[in-house]
Amino acid sequence: MCANKKKQFDAKKTLETIENQFDMVHVLNEKGEVVNESAMPDLTDDQLEELMTRMVYTRILDQRSISLNRQGRLGFYAPTAGQEASQIASHFALEKEDWVLPGYRDVPQIVWHGLPLYQAFLFSRGHFHGNQMPEGVNVLSPQIIIGAQYIQTAGVALGLKKRGKKAVAVTYTGDGGSSQGDFYEGINFAGAFNAPAIFFVQNNQFAISTPREKQTAAKTIAQKGVAAGIPSVLVDGMDPLAVYAVTREARERALNGEGPTLIETLCYRYGPHTMAGDDPTRYRTSETDSEWEKKDPLIRFRAYLEGKGLWNEEKENAVIERAKEEIKAAIKKADQTPKQKVTDLISNMYEELPVNLKEQYEIYKEKESK
Numbered sequence: 062m063c064a065n066k067k068k069q070f071d072a073k074k075t076l077e078t079i080e081n082q083f084d085m086v087h088v089l090n091e092k093g094e095v096v097n098e099s100a101m102p103d104l105t106d107d108q109l110e111e112l113m114t115r116m117v118y119t120r121i122l123d124q125r126s127i128s129l130n131r132q133g134r135l136g137f138y139a140p141t142a143g144q145e146a147s148q149i150a151s152h153f154a155l156e157k158e159d160w161v162l163p164g165y166r167d168v169p170q171i172v173w174h175g176l177p178l179y180q181a182f183l184f185s186r187g188h189f190h191g192n193q194m195p196e197g198v199n200v201l202s203p204q205i206i207i208g209a210q211y212i213q214t215a216g217v218a219l220g221l222k223k224r225g226k227k228a229v230a231v232t233y234t235g236d237g238g239s240s241q242g243d244f245y246e247g248i249n250f251a252g253a254f255n256a257p258a259i260f261f262v263q264n265n266q267f268a269i270s271t272p273r274e275k276q277t278a279a280k281t282i283a284q285k286g287v288a289a290g291i292p293s294v295l296v297d298g299m300d301p302l303a304v305y306a307v308t309r310e311a312r313e314r315a316l317n318g319e320g321p322t323l324i325e326t327l328c329y330r331y332g333p334h335t336m337a338g339d340d341p342t343r344y345r346t347s348e349t350d351s352e353w354e355k356k357d358p359l360i361r362f363r364a365y366l367e368g369k370g371l372w373n374e375e376k377e378n379a380v381i382e383r384a385k386e387e388i389k390a391a392i393k394k395a396d397q398t399p400k401q402k403v404t405d406l407i408s409n410m411y412e413e414l415p416v417n418l419k420e421q422y423e424i425y426k427e428k429e430s431k
């Protein structure tokens with residue numbers, strides 16, 4: 062009966078129109094050639110070198126952390142190789158006064174933001190001192206509850222705005238995190254209050270073993286920002302210059318009072334989800350792995366910098382040696398840190414202890430004094 066009724070609206074077309082707007086931002090291709098000069102960020106030669114230095118250092122830190130974990134010298138660890146452009150180039154676009162609210166995989170960003178490496182190792186061991194951020198290091202502890210940092214970021218950003226600070230709050234989650242309620246609440250709140258926040262979704266395409274296709278019907282994760290009314294970008298997360306460029310722009314917008322941005326970085330993690338025992342060969346093929354390894358952020362950035370005469374094997378080896386030395390010294394310092402006592406754990410949870418914890422504190426203080 063309704064067969065000939067004229068459609069008044071075409072909801073599917075509206076969706077497709079939105080979805081098709083999200084072209085991926087690139088600057089370099091896989092060979093390190095510039096494919097989009099108009100998006101090229103304004104970085105000096107020294108800054109370009111420093112960015113490469115940090116990416117190489119972080120790759121070594123990942124390799125060493127994995128082996129320290131296997132030796133039983135680290136506890137919880139979530140590998141980062143493959144995500145250096147997404148993590149390090151985005152962080153490189155920030156300033157010291159900005160606040161970073163990481164997820165568990167985002168330890169490199171908070172180390173580059175000023176958290177001493179030995180404390181990052183203590184965090185991995187579950188030691189309370191790993192969560193005691195030094196004064197002036199604007200980072201929160203890595204969040205384990207998926208997506209929770211999105212709500213906290215909206216709050217921190219609003220606080221910065223209300224206090225008139227020239228700084229932004231920046232957070233990271235994964236593709237899986239973008240399915241959480243906290244994700245939507247965080248971006249919606251930040252949008253409604255025009256808060257200076259940058260929300261990253263590092264789409265490494267798997268939430269443990271769940272592929273991104275099973276995670277959401279959305280064609281891109283960036284488009285989720287449209288519902289919150291905030292500018293949203295899809296960027297090649299294996300391309301450091303593209304990631305830097307979109308982050309810097311988002312930061313400028315936030316500081317100009319233009320509110321939050323959602324950035325999806327399309328990337329890949331080469332290693333397992335964490336070192337707790339998942340086996341990626343059960344949910345990914347070696348063909349997919351090698352396809353993504355060809356897109357490696359270090360390979361393309363190295364080629365780009367070599368072409369400009371800014372990088373060579375000697376410089377890379379010097380960074381690798383420095384990283385190894387510093388990691389060795391940091392793990393030694395972590396080993397020398399006094400073991401955590403139960404009273405340390407209790408006294409570091411609250412500014413003022415609730416009655417029941419006060420009782421427990423006294424009990425353990427007595428035990429520890431014997």
Ligand SMILES: Cc1ncc(C[n+]2csc(CCOP(=O)(O)OP(=O)(O)O)c2C)c(N)n1
Nearest residue numbers: 166205206207235236237238265267268269
């Ligand atoms: C609220 C909550 N639910 C479930 C978990 C268990 N969990 C830990 S990691 C993870 C997958 C997260 O994947 P994604 O957000 O894509 O980040 P990635 O690990 O890939 O960086 C899950 C479900 C958790 N930590 N918190």
